[in-house]
Every structure is written in C-alpha cells, then in structure tokens.
Amino acid sequence: MTEIISFGFMLIFIIIDVLTGYIYSKISKTYKSSKMRLGFYHKFGEIGLVLLLYLVSYYTKLITPNVNLIEIFKLIECSSIYVIINEIGSVKENLTLIKEYNN
Numbered sequence: 001m002t003e004i005i006s007f008g009f010m011l012i013f014i015i016i017d018v019l020t021g022y023i024y025s026k027i028s029k030t031y032k033s034s035k036m037r038l039g040f041y042h043k044f045g046e047i048g049l050v051l052l053l054y055l056v057s058y059y060t061k062l063i064t065p066n067v068n069l070i071e072i073f074k075l076i077e078c079s080s081i082y083v084i085i086n087e088i089g090s091v092k093e094n095l096t097l098i099k100e101y102n103n
Helices: 002-027 033-063 075-102
Strands: none
Touching: 002 033, 002 075, 033 075
16 A cells, blocks of 8 residues: 555656646746657656556565565665655756746
C-alpha cells in the first residue's frame, strides 16, 4: 500500500513540475515544443522505472514469496522519493525563474 501512496505523490510532483515549467515558458515566451517533448520523455522514464520495479516486485512475489528484495529494501518507495526530491528541485528552479522574470 505504501508503494501506491509514494507513486501517487510522485505523480503529483511531476505534474507540478510540468505546470511550473509550462507557466515559465509562457511568461518568458521561450516555449519550445522540442524541449517540452524531451522533458516529457524524461518524466515518462521516471514513471517507467517505478512501474518496472513494481512489476518485478509482483512477479517476484509469485515466484519466490519468501524472498522479495524489492520489498525488503523498499526500492519502489526509495525510487519514488528520489524522483520527488528531483522534482522539488526542478519546481524550485522554475519558481525562481518565474520570480526573476517578473522583477
């Protein structure tokens, strides 16, 4: 259950990052679809990593129910937290750029 909660929070932070980046690009009139597309690929890669860990964890439960290293080391939660920390940094950067542009 905790992996679903951490995945949900990760998605929320990704959405906030995308929105703040979009707002900055519109305010500064520097919108480039190629840069936005590259950002989306990066976000899908982050989501894909966590989904891959979840699938491997589920598969491991079926094969070896007593030993599941992904659950033992909380890899899904850890990878979600890693992405959230990166997104916080990116949102902070976007908000700083928005603030600087408005001054």
